[in-house]
Amino acid sequence: MCQQKPKAVITDADAAMIGAIGEVFSGVSHRICSFHIEKNMEMHLPNKSLNEFRTLYYTTSEQVFEVRWHAFYRKWQSPKTRIWMKRMYNKRKLWAAAYLSEGFWLGMKSNQRNESLNSCLHLHLDGEMTIVDMIMHYDNAIVRLRENEAHDDCTASQTTPVPITNFRELEVAAAKIFSPPVFYIIQGELSKIGGIEILEKMQAGDSNIFIVAWRNHVRTSFYVEYRPKEAEIIRNVLQQEG
Structure with a gap:
């Protein structure tokens, strides 16, 4: 990383990890993975309240969030949910959109790249493998990943996306900064502005x-x-x- 801090970090809700990131990457935007939040919601909240909780997750105003949260807490709190709900409120600046608007997220809300990497490396693993077989499998998987990344890097460096919206200057500037997949996300958002x-x-x-x-x-x-x-x-x- 050339001694550069990341602009943003997405992790699960592990307390030790949250504390370590706050100390090592001070000033870096940090959020909790939406996938893990969804799993925790299903474990701790009644099914009828899930959609209402999701509106809290996507609320973009801090004032509106506070009003909705207290209403939600009064409506759904119970001996089983009270501790979890208080814990989530204390961590609200790590998962609620209202407190994450300053971060550099590019539409990402989960650590999907990490999960996909785990899935790729664990593909075809079984309990009959020896240590040597497992190491060779991991080496082959990593070679395939690096070849795919090299191909994508070559494509990104040798091609320029074509502007298609009324915001040509923004598109040209974004094309110089972002990779093609990210650029097309931005281009799609710009097209919606019209x-x-x-x-x-x-x-x-x-x-x-x-x-x-x-x-x-x-x-x-x-x-x-x-x-x-x-x-x-x-x-x-x-x-x-x-």
């Missing part, structure tokens, strides 16, 4: 508040908070990269 309509605009201190909706579905609106200072930082970074 279908959004601003219904109302408000000023709140240093922030601009927008109420937006899809043009073909205006009955459902969304609350968006825009901070110009943060946008200026992003713009400066893009200009330096360009």
